[in-house]
């Protein structure tokens with residue numbers, strides 16, 4: 132049998148890497164200058180067989196909001212193995228090496244299938260909710276919109292205005308990925324081939340009373356007619372409005388679009404405020420799924436980099452089958468202003484695998500949830516409840532973009 136080699140990608144290999152990923156995911160990659168510029172060859176790994184690339188994984192340099200902070204997080208993407216080479220351990224080699232090499236203390240990804248990444252210590256850390264909204268039933272609140280309150284922007288204007296609003300969302304919610312200028316340009320590209328029969332992308336914005344833009348929605352429409360009349364569809368691709376007046380006005384506008392019967396939105400949080408603002412929340416048909424998966428690659432650094440909801444002093448006994456330096460006991464203390472995480476020989480209060488640390492890192496899942504199935508064990512009475520409260524966070528995490 133031929134021997135598989137794993138190595139870093141080279142600068143000229145973007146096309147070959149995309150071809151393998153496209154082959155694995157069943158799409159035909161098209162040349163794209165902006166996405167090519169975002170390729171970080173030194174952060175991509177390829178598996179080769181006889182010199183041919185047959186497997187890939189990539190890490191993107193991006194920031195992520197976590198409880199009380201915004202951190203560097205390896206954004207893992209482009210994981211694929213050519214169908215002729217599957218189930219021979221190629222992905223395991225690629226992911227294992229990637230996780231041991233990334234300099235960031237956490238890695239995140241969106242999984243095509245939930246069964247793939249748990250074995251590598253990843254866990255779903257944020258749920259996502261897909262809405263399919265029956266616009267005839269939903270009944271949004273009917274507040275008046277001030278003249279000039281809503282408007283549309285060109286892409287050039289949006290490139291100047293929208294980044295600051297996304298950064299504000301990062302201070303409010305965990306799980307939100309940062310975007311460089313180049314990534315914003317790629318995000319706002321609107322190629323006819325990518326529209327799926329829908330209109331051009333509209334960039335709707337809200338202005339506060341001083342005229343400053345404080346919220347936006349990226350959306351498209353699709354004209355349709357049903358047996359009883361107009362039945363157009365509104366697809367909301369992204370809606371970012373950290374302040375309530377902007378949030379309400381943008382949703383009200385989108386939920387009351389003339390001729391429309393249906394609205395879709397794929398990136399709602401489990402505690403999305405929209406549920407409180409409509410008359411019939413059941414008209415928001417909601418489908419829950421895993422969104423952001425998170426893997427702690429450096430336990431000490433990761434636990435020290437986030438903030439905690441209550442003061443804490445706990446010894447965690449952590450196991451990690453892939454990254455040896457993560458295995459052992461760590462004392463984690465937090466007192467509101469500072470956080471420390473240090474190795475210790477003291478007896479453990481809780482024992483758990485690195486997977487459960489990933490699941491609870493964004494504050495959206497609870498340590499107690501995992502104690503019910505034995506994945507977290509309590510050794511000091513009462514400490515589980517206390518640590519669960521400290522790891523939790525008042526606002527649910529959300530990831531608003533598949534990367």
Ligand SMILES: CC(C)(COP(=O)(O)OP(=O)(O)OC[C@H]1O[C@@H](n2cnc3c(N)ncnc32)[C@H](O)[C@@H]1OP(=O)(O)O)[C@@H](O)C(=O)NCCC(=O)NCCS
Nearest residue numbers: 155156210211212217218219220221222223241242243246
């Ligand atoms: C998912 C994929 C990358 C796996 O590659 P691979 O080289 O076959 O994986 P490995 O041989 O290293 O598999 C390791 C283990 O994961 C399991 N596994 C792999 N893919 C799986 C899947 N889709 N669902 C469930 N288990 C899976 C294997 O059975 C194996 O289990 P074992 O250790 O108990 O035998 C490959 O099948 C692929 O390219 N799929 C399509 C693209 C895709 O979904 N990529 C992920 C994007 S997020």
